[in-house]
Amino acid sequence: MATPQKKPTGFRAAAHLPPNPQHIPLQPHPPINPAACNQSQLHPWCHSSSSVNYSVPLQQASQQPPISRNQEPNTTQTTFPFMENPRAPLLPVQNGSSAPRRPPKFHLPANAVLVTKYLTLLSGPLACLLVCLLAPVDGAGRSMLAAMAWVFLWWLTEAVPVPVASLAPLFLFPILGIASAETVARSYMNDVISLVIGSFILALAVEHYSIHQRLALNITLLFCGDTPNPALLLLGICATTAFISFWMQNTAAAVMMMPVATGILQRFPEGAAAPPPVVGFCKAVVLGVIYSAAIGGMATLTGTGVNLITVGMWEAYFPEARPIGFATWFMFGFPLALLCFLALWGVLCLLYCPHGGAATSLSAYLDRNHLRRELEGLGPMAFAEKMVLSVFALLVVLWMTRSITNSIPGWGSLFHVHVGDGTVSVSPFFWKTLFLTFDSHACACMQILMATLLFIIPSGKQEGEKLMDWAKCKKLPWGVVLLLGAGFAIADGVRSTGLADLLSAGLGFLRSVPYLAVAPLVCLVSSTITEFTSNNATATLVIPLLIQLAPSIGVHPLLLVIPGAFGAEYAFLLPTGTPSNIVGFSTGRIDIKDMLMTGLPLKVAAIATIAVLTPTLGEST
Template sequence: MSKVALLAATGRHQNAEENDNPSNNETANAWYIQDFSIAAGPIAGLLTKFIFLADQEHTQAGSQKLASMFAILIWICVWWMTEAVPVAITALLPLFLFPLLQISTANEVAKAYMNDTISLFIGSFILALAVQKYNCHKRLALKTLLVFGGEKMDPRFLLLGFCAGPAFVSMFMSNTATAVMMIPMAIGIVHKVQNPLMVEQSSASADAPKFPVQDYGTRLDPESPSDEESGYGMEQSCETSAQAMGDKALREYSKGVVLAVAYAVGVGGMATLTGTGPNLVFSGIFRSLFPDAQPVTYTQWLKFGLPLGFIFLVLLWIMLCVMFCPSKVVPIVSASLSRSVIQKEYISLGAMDSAEKTVVSLFMVLAFMWMTRATNGVVPGWGSYFNAYADDGTVSQAEADDLGRLQEAPLGYCSCAWWRICSSRWRPRERLV
C-alpha cells in the first residue's frame, strides 16, 4: 500500500472516530448555538428598527434616534439572555454604538459608565472580595449558627440562625455571593441529619447477637399463634409509620433551611445602600432626576431599610417555622441535629490571622465612615469639613486602596499592588522586596 493510500485510510479512520464520539458532536452543537445567538442579536435589532420606522406614526423628527435606541436595546437583551458573549462585554456595546448611530456623544456615554455611584459599587465590591478571600463571612456565619442553635440545637432557633446569618452578611456583600457561600454549608448540615429512629434501629441491629439460621423447610406448627395474634405485625407497622413520619419531618425541615438562606439574602440586601445593586441604581437615578435635592446617604437608607429588613426577617422566620418546623416535629428534628458538625467546621478555620483582622477592621471603619459622613442632627458629619466634595464613593475607594497594601503579614506591612485583591484567581501574594 502506498503512503498516500495509507494516509487517506488513517484520515478516514480518525474522522469516523470523531463522528462517533458524542462529546465532539455536543461541542459542535454548542458552537453552532453560540454562533446563532451571536448573529441573532444584531439581526433582531435591525428588524426592530425597520418595524419601528415602518410605522407611519413615527415619521416625525427624532424617530431615527428612537428607532436606533430600541434596536440597541433589543440587541443587548438578546445577548444578555443567551449569553452569546460575556455579559460584561455586552454591557459595553453602548460605548461605541451610541456615538456611531448618533444617539449620544462619546463623552456623554462615557460619563454614564463612571460616576460616584459606580465608584461606591466598585469599592464595596473590592472589599467584599477581600472578605471572601480571607473567609471572614464564613467564620461569621458559622458563629451565628452556633450562637442561635445553642447547646441543645433547637431546630427553630437554628432556622433563625440560617435567616440572621446570611441576612447580616448580605448587608455588605452581594446577594448571589452570600447565597453561594451559605448554601453549601446549609446542605452540608442537612446531609448530616439522620432520622433518630433509623440510627437506633441500625445500632440495635449491629449490637444484636448473631444466631445460626437453620432451614426447617415449610413445616409450621399449627398451634403457634400468627403474627397478627401475637401483636408482632402491629408493632412492626407502628415502627414503620413512625420512621416514615420522622423522614418526612426531616425532609421538610431541610427544605426550610435552604429556603431560609435563599430568602434571607434578599432581606439583608435591602437593609443597606450597598447591600445589593438595585439600591445603588435607585440612588444614581434619584441623583440624576433630582440634581438639586440632597442625595440619598448611607445613613438615610439605613434608617429606612434596617427596620424594614428586621420586620421582614422576623416574618420570614415565623413563616418558615410554621410551614417546615411545627411544634409536633421539633423533638424529632432536635434529636437528629448535631452541634459537632458546625463546631468542627468552625474549628477548621483556625484562629484569625493578621490579614483577616485587618479586613474586619477596615470594614468596621468603612461602615462607621459611611454612617457619619452626613448627619441631620446637631453634630455635623465629617463630610461637612470637606465642603461636600467627599462622598460615600470616596470612602469606599479609599478603603479599597488600603486593601492594596494588605499583605499576609503583620498589620501595616505595605508591599503589594492594589489590583491583586480583586484578581479573578486568588493566588498567594509574595512579598515584593
C-alpha cells in the first residue's frame, strides 16, 4: 500500500503559494530507514533544521539536492512581513529573487537606543515644566498649555504607547488644577465613544465571517469582464475599499482589503520580468486601496475618528445647537467623498493605468475563472453571515432615520431627543431607556444595543454558539477609544480654562482673508499639519482653535470647523501621515515618490472640493 501524501504545514501551508505552472504532481516520499543510510546519503528531510531552509517555496524545497558533509549550509531565508513586525498585515508572500527588497535597517548601538528612549520619555515632563515656568500665560491657561505639551509630545515621540499617553489627562488635569477627576473621566465615555465601540464590534463580526472578502470578490468579478479593463478593475477595487471604509476605521479597511488586492496582483510578474504597464497597474492598485480607505472614511460619521472628534467637540461647545447626526454628516460627507474618489480614480488612471494596446498586456494575467473559483471556495452564504448583514443593515437604517431634517424629525423625536447615534449602537439598559424616556440620565447608561444582538442571535453552527462572543472582541481597539477620550478631555480643558481664546489670536490673519477663501485656507493649514501628526491629534488641536476664532472674524463656526476637520484627513503625501498609508507602503510596491506624485494632485483636488461645497452644500445641510 502506497504511503499517503502528507499535507504541507507551517510556512508552506501559510504562504498561499500560486498553483504549480508545470502541473507536476508531488510524489509521496518512500519510507526512509536511517539505520541503512550513511551520513552522505541522507535525504534532505533527514538533516537537522539548521541545515534545511524550510521557508523556501514548496517547489524549490522539493527540488533541492542533498547537502553533503563538507557543504556550507544555506541559511538564506525568505523574509515574511510578520517575522519583522508581528503587527504587519499578513500579505501574500513574494517569492523569487525579483521581488522588491527593502534596504537594511540601520541599527543604533544599545547605549544610543537607551539614551534616545529616556530622552523621549522625559520630553513630556520637561516640556510641561518649562511651560509652567516660562509660558507668558496666567492662571489655568498656563496649566492647560503645559498638560497639552506633555500629552502631544508623548503622542508624537511615542515614548510610551499612544493609548497609555492618552490616559495622561486623567492624572494631569486634577494635579494641575484644570478639572476634577470625575469631570475628566466623563470625557472618556459619552455618546460618541459608545458609537465607536458599537461600530468596532460590528466590524469585528464582519471580519470574523469574511464578509468583506466575499464582497470584494463579487465586486471585482463585476468589474472584471471577459476582456479585463484595467481602469474598470481599479475602479472596482477602490470602490469596494471606500464602501468598507464607510462603516469602519480607515486603517481596518485598508488592512482588510490589502490582502485581497495583493492577491490579485500576485498573478502578475514581478521585478525585472514585469513589463512597465504591469508595474504601473500594481502601483495604482496599492495606492488606490490606501487612498480609497481615507476618502471613504469622510462619507459617514463612523468612518474615521476625526469625524467623531468633530461632532463631539461641536456638541461640547454648542450643546444647545442642532446636533450633527449621522444623516446630517452623510448629506455633506458623501458628495465630498464621491468627488474626491472620482478625482483619485482619474489621477491613478492618468498616471499608472495602461491605455490602448498596453492594456491588453494585463489580460494574460487576469483570469476571471480563477476569481470565480476563489468566490466558490468561500461556499454559500451561511445563516450567521446573513444575520450579521441583517443587524448591520438595521443599524444603518436606524442611524439614517434618527434625525432627518427639521421638518422630518425622525424616530429620535419619539424619545424626546434623549437618544443619539450611540444609543442605537450602544446602551446597557436599552429597555430602561425605552420606557424611562423622561429620565435625562437614561441614555447615560451606554452599552451595546445593536451589537448586543450579535451576542444573543445563534450562529446556527453549533448548539449554544452565538454570532459573537467576548473572546472574539478581545481584538477591539481600545487604544482608539482612549485616544478619542483624551481628545475630548483636552477640548473641554481648552474651553474651560480660556486657553482657546488666547490660541485663536494666532489665527487672526484670517480676519483679512476674503470670505470664499477662508474654507480652502483653513483646509490647507490643517492638511499640512496632518502630514506630520496623526489625524486625530490634528483635529484635537485645530478644531477648538477654529471654534474660538469664528466669532472674532464674523463667520459661522462650521465654516471653519468642517474644512479643518476634513483637512485633517487629507494625509496623502507621506507614509507616516496615517497608519493606512503604512499598510500600503509595507507591501514594497510603492515608494515615497509614488505617494508624492499621486497625493499632491489629489490633495489639491480635495481642497478645491471643500472650497466649492462648504459655502454651497454646507449652507443647505
